[in-house]
Amino acid sequence: MRINTCIAAALFATVLCTPAANAQQALRGEGEAVPGSYIVVLKDGVTASPQSLLSKYDGRLKRTYKAVLNGFSVRDMSEHQARRLAADPKVSYVQRNLVLSGQTTQWNAPWNLDRIDQRALPLNAQYTYPDNAAAGVRAYVLDSGVRITHNEFEGRASHGFDFIDDDANASDCAGHGTHVAGTIAGRTSGVAKRAQVVSVRVLGCDNRSDQDSVVSGIDWVTLNGRRPAVVNMSLGGLGQDELMENAIRRSIAAGFTYVLAAGNDGRDACGFTPARLPEAITVGATDRNDNRSVWPQWGTASNWGRCVDVWAPGSDIRSASSANDFATRLDSGTSMAAPGVAGAAALFLSANPNATNQQVRDALVNGATTTANLRDLRVGSPDRLLRIGN
Secondary structure, eight states: OHHHHHHHHHHHHHHHHHHHHTOOOOOBOOSOEEEEEEEEEEOTTOOOOHHHHHHHHOOEEEEEOSSSOSEEEEESOOHHHHHHHHTSTTEEEEEEEEOOOOEEEEETOOHHHHHHTSSSSSOOSEEEEETTTTTTOEEEEEESOOOTTOGGGTTOEEEEEETTTTBSOOOOSSSHHHHHHHHHHOTTTOSSTTOEEEEEEOSOTTSOOOHHHHHHHHHHHHHHOOSSEEEEEOOOEESOOHHHHHHHHHHHHTTOEEEEEOOSBSSBGGGEETTTOTTSEEEEEEOTTSBBOEETTTTEEOOBSTTOOEEEEOSSEEEEOSSSTTOEEEEOSHHHHHHHHHHHHHHHHHHOTTOOHHHHHHHHHHHSBSOSOOBSOOTTOOOOBOOOOO
């Protein structure tokens, strides 16, 4: 009887002690963090040495704070052990060691860049962006080609493939693709100033194409593209094109983020492909006064409606020209708005390289300015203007 009682007592003690031994506490800090690295803040008045605590929970001491915090930093610690450490009665909390980045400001910035780093007008001639400027991210430009030697690209642009001439020289004879690429990643005209540009030529010198060329371009990117990457398609046509839509869907499933121009017909974007594709990020165009872009000289305007996810500047956009390596030109259209969003996607992917297309889309849509009171949006359109920064 006595033996049984001791066994029962021992078992009971184990049941009581196990939760305490394995107790865990939630960690603080949301966002990109240094793997295995944590900051430990002790409770007021606690003088326990870091080593005495770490001997119970593993991990290696990195630094001890002496003036501003009662605590220390650790490395090589699992999240499970960090949660256990956070539950220690001597510990106030444990926070993930978050990754931070500096910011750079471009002075006398083009108006379209100036507009997207602030919530409201008037403009201040500045564009502030993360220091890394999307370094390490590739922007695949499915367009009329790119003049890769242009000064705006600083050697960061390369040929992918030319599906018009079926060769590896995806140069630009129309100017459209070079302008688009400059808005994505140009050193002065670009949103993501250190992104790599890859030219995939799917439009001819007349800015026209066919399904085979465009789908072949999507196929090439999906097979050969390196991630993290964003794909810009400033092209499209009237009606539903299941073939192209399915091709884009499969490319998205393979890990690529797609940004699409809404179209310049002044109509509901849901009637155009690929703009109508719900999985991608479809972009409408605005002018410097926060109106939906209208171009009376051409009798056209930005498409609109529920298939538009976000708006971005698209009127009188100055960017690289294919005329020579230093030329620029003004151009307008949703083709000019989409690459601004593609650049924003590249910035997000640089900080979050494993993000899915949906996560990039959610970040840009949810981070957009909703207080700009954009005008003439038409029925069903979201009042969301692209925003870079917090």
